[in-house]
Amino acid sequence: MNVVPLNMNANCDTTCxxxxxxxxxxxxxxxxxxxxxxxxxxxxxSKPILAIPACCGIVTAGAFPTSAYSVPIAATTFASAAAVxxxxxxxxLMNTExxxxxxxxxxxxxxxxxxxxxxxxxxxxxxxxxxxxDNEIYGNTGGQRSSATPEGVVTSTTTSGKSERKKDxxxxxxxxxxxxxxxxxxxxxxxxxxxxxxxxxxxxFRFLLMLSPCPTGWKSEPEDGVDLIRYAVRCGLxxxxxxxxxxxxxxxVERDQTSIEEYITRQRRYTKGSILAEELTQLIxxxxxxxxxxxxxxxxxxxxx
Amino acid sequence: xxxxLVSGNQAAGHTLAVAGEANRExxxxxxxxxxxxxxxxxxxxxxxxxxxxxxxxxxxxEHSAMAVCMGGSLAGARSVTASSSNGLAYMTENVxxxxxxxxxxxxxxxxRTLGPPWNIWVDQGDSLMLRxxxxxxxxxxxxxxxxxxxxLAFRVAEDPRILLPAMVAMDGFVTSHTQMGVDLPExxxxxxxxxxCIVPHRLRSDHPTTIGGLTWPKETEHHRIEIQxxxxxxxxxxxxxxxxxxxIFGRRPHGLLSAEHTEDAxxxxxxxxxxxxxxxxxxxxxxxxxxxIGMIKAKTFRPFPREAFESAVGKTAKVGVLDRNHSPGSGGxxxxxxxxxxxxxxxxxxxxxxxxxxxGDVTPEILHEIVDDLISRSKSVEPVWKExxxx
Ligand SMILES: Cc1ncc(C[n+]2csc(CCOP(=O)(O)OP(=O)(O)O)c2C)c(N)n1
Ligand code: SF4
Numbered sequence: 207m208n209v210v211p212l213n214m215n216a217n218c219d220t221t222c223x224x225x226x227x228x229x230x231x232x233x234x235x236x237x238x239x240x241x242x243x244x245x246x247x248x249x250x251x252s253k254p255i256l257a258i259p260a261c262c263g264i265v266t267a268g269a270f271p272t273s274a275y276s277v278p279i280a281a282t283t284f285a286s287a288a289a290v291x292x293x294x295x296x297x298x299l300m301n302t303e304x305x306x307x308x309x310x311x312x313x314x315x316x317x318x319x320x321x322x323x324x325x326x327x328x329x330x331x332x333x334x335x336x337x338x339x340d341n342e343i344y345g346n347t348g349g350q351r352s353s354a355t356p357e358g359v360v361t362s363t364t365t366s367g368k369s370e371r372k373k374d375x376x377x378x379x380x381x382x383x384x385x386x387x388x389x390x391x392x393x394x395x396x397x398x399x400x401x402x403x404x405x406x407x408x409x410x411f412r413f414l415l416m417l418s419p420c421p422t423g424w425k426s427e428p429e430d431g432v433d434l435i436r437y438a439v440r441c442g443l444x445x446x447x448x449x450x451x452x453x454x455x456x457x458x459v460e461r462d463q464t465s466i467e468e469y470i471t472r473q474r475r476y477t478k479g480s481i482l483a484e485e486l487t488q489l490i491x492x493x494x495x496x497x498x499x500x501x502x503x504x505x506x507x508x509x510x511x
Numbered sequence: 512x513x514x515x516l517v518s519g520n521q522a523a524g525h526t527l528a529v530a531g532e533a534n535r536e537x538x539x540x541x542x543x544x545x546x547x548x549x550x551x552x553x554x555x556x557x558x559x560x561x562x563x564x565x566x567x568x569x570x571x572x573e574h575s576a577m578a579v580c581m582g583g584s585l586a587g588a589r590s591v592t593a594s595s596s597n598g599l600a601y602m603t604e605n606v607x608x609x610x611x612x613x614x615x616x617x618x619x620x621x622x623r624t625l626g627p628p629w630n631i632w633v634d635q636g637d638s639l640m641l642r643x644x645x646x647x648x649x650x651x652x653x654x655x656x657x658x659x660x661x662x663l664a665f666r667v668a669e670d671p672r673i674l675l676p677a678m679v680a681m682d683g684f685v686t687s688h689t690q691m692g693v694d695l696p697e698x699x700x701x702x703x704x705x706x707x708c709i710v711p712h713r714l715r716s717d718h719p720t721t722i723g724g725l726t727w728p729k730e731t732e733h734h735r736i737e738i739q740x741x742x743x744x745x746x747x748x749x750x751x752x753x754x755x756x757x758x759i760f761g762r763r764p765h766g767l768l769s770a771e772h773t774e775d776a777x778x779x780x781x782x783x784x785x786x787x788x789x790x791x792x793x794x795x796x797x798x799x800x801x802x803x804i805g806m807i808k809a810k811t812f813r814p815f816p817r818e819a820f821e822s823a824v825g826k827t828a829k830v831g832v833l834d835r836n837h838s839p840g841s842g843g844x845x846x847x848x849x850x851x852x853x854x855x856x857x858x859x860x861x862x863x864x865x866x867x868x869x870x871g872d873v874t875p876e877i878l879h880e881i882v883d884d885l886i887s888r889s890k891s892v893e894p895v896w897k898e899x900x901x902x
Binding site: 216217253255257264268271277280281282283286288289291294296300305325326 | 543564565566570571572574575578579580581585586588590605714720723725726727
């Protein structure tokens with residue numbers, strides 16, 4: 207009989223660089239892979255400990271007794287990442303340990319089943335960095351809708367296109383008055399890294415939302431992922447902005463004349479005609495007007511942040 | 512020793528607090544706290560307690576209460592919580608996770624009826640619903656039993672041979688909200704009794720591991736076998752802990768079970784929690800009247816001490832089981848376990864009595880009636896509903 211350690215701890219033999227190493231099971235072109243590489247650059251010396259709920263982000267570690275992750279990982283139940291992280295961080299603080307506790311979660315674990323846990327941890331202003339890689343779908347279970355799935359998108363449980371609108375998780379998180387909330391784009395490296403640096407410097411609850419290309423779920427080509435996110439930012443579908451303390455806003459990248467067509471025609475999840483480019487453009491316009499009004503009324507003071 | 516008149520909840524709160532405090536020179540104590548009647552006073556007590564190194568996190572649900580405990584334990588702290596009834600039901604997913612992670616968390620379960628319809632009174636269906644979770648379970652009859660068992664639970668759960676979470680149950684209201692004189696354990700003695708909590712597989716940056724990721728059937732089989740082996744080591748570890756407890760505290764708590772007047776008994780009644788106390792009075796009085804009656808107080812439910820039951824029952828002809836719980840379509844849950852334990856004793860008749868469900872008051876008179884019924888039977892039948900509340 208093989209000797210199996212008492213507990214299901216999978217080992218890795220090198221330390222933190224990169225956080226997610228070669229041999230992981232992410233699909234080619236997965237946005238998570240880019241996000242975790244950039245995360246590694248910023249946090250390589252910060253001793254990150256990750257709480258990851260059920261999602262592609264834990265499956266990618268591979269099976270016991272090895273792990274593609276090079277840092278300590280708590281694979282939590284689906285709804286529990288922010289609460290497990292609370293326990294981990296509390297004990298680190300009471301033992302004055304220098305490390306960073308991070309939740310790395312999909313949209314299902316963030317917008318849906320984990321929302322109450324996330325909200326409570328944010329309300330308590332736990333000293334945690336929460337990063338949601340939002341692929342707008344339940345990837346791990348084969349591509350069902352979530353409340354992050356945008357209007358019009360075809361999934362295995364919205365076969366003729368989703369009729370409801372995507373939940374505005376950034377507004378929800380801002381409403382918790384957390385020190386820092388920001389959106390991340392894998393097509394805007396400098397902005398992405400800068401925001402991670404701010405998150406690293408900030409104390410308390412930090413929420414980062416990354417739109418994460420998912421070739422498998424989006425029915426797009428693996429090499430198109432970064433371009434797709436660039437289009438999403440430029441056409442205004444996914445605004446890059448930051449919110450300090452829930453009441454000081456800053457837009458980081460303005461929208462331009464890029465058409466939503468560029469974005470939707472390269473993903474077969476959009477191509478059943480369940481939503482028209484004009485309808486989407488109207489929704490985007492309305493959202494931008496609202497965001498602009500908020501930013502004008504509650505700007506982040508550039509000298510202060 | 513400080514002898515105090517306190518409620519069961521206060522006794523439990525105090526004991527969890529001093530146990531948590533006893534880990535102050537190690538990695539501290541953590542608690543995820545969420546209220547539910549009749550357990551609430553315990554988490555209130557813990558919130559008010561000033562730990563040298565500890566944190567009681569006021570979470571938004573029992574599911575997260577256990578998740579905070581898991582995070583704390585994964586970081587190496589002593590972890591505690593308490594719940595009841597629907598709180599335990601809501602927590603269930605993480606109850607299992609904590610055990611599969613092999614985290615020595617200690618939880619007080621104050622037994623209360625599951626709902627809806629809402630009923631706050633005692634019924635053991637809540638903690639027994641979790642019987643298939645990888646947790647130790649102890650049932651306690653009095654405040655002193657409760658306090659002592661909580662301390663034993665930490666010792667056994669955190670023992671490197673065990674490393675499983677432990678649940679200590681008491682009856683809602685009957686125990687939680689009544690006052691009794693208790694020797695409340697003092698910090699100094701608890702410091703001696705409880706070694707620092709060491710979670711050998713805790714997450715650490717100098718030795719990164721992924722805990723709780725994917726496993727194949729082969730590893731999962733090993734994992735489950737390891738858990739069963741750990742369960743099988745509990746009697747030995749518990750016995751050692753009791754001996755040391757006696758040396759330090761000067762009293763000897765019950766272990767797996769307490770067999771009383773069983774050697775020459777013709778009939779034996781089995782009960783748990785506060786019902787065992789009522790039963791003791793009934794057995795003593797009938798003994799005085801010359802009847803050969805014995806009793807077993809069932810204390811350790813996980814692991815279920817089948818051998819201890821087998822030898823305590825011996826050749827006794829009739830065993831009656833008092834179950835304040837019900838598995839619909841089957842019967843009492845202690846009964847199922849006891850019948851399994853006595854499977855090699857075909858001459859023993861085992862009769863189940865479902866009594867006091869939903870908090871009905873189980874008086875000595877009712878237990879006398881059950882004893883009479885048991886004596887009059889020559890063959891066991893399906894579980895008998897002994898209605899007490901509608902009388
Ligand atoms: C309580 C519970 N319900 C359901 C599941 C099954 N499940 C595992 S991952 C998942 C979807 C995850 O989706 P998301 O969070 O968006 O991450 P992704 O898989 O897309 O990376 C589901 C439904 C589970 N593990 N636990
Ligand atoms: S399904 Fe999507 S999110 Fe999951 S690994 Fe593949 S590309 Fe990444």
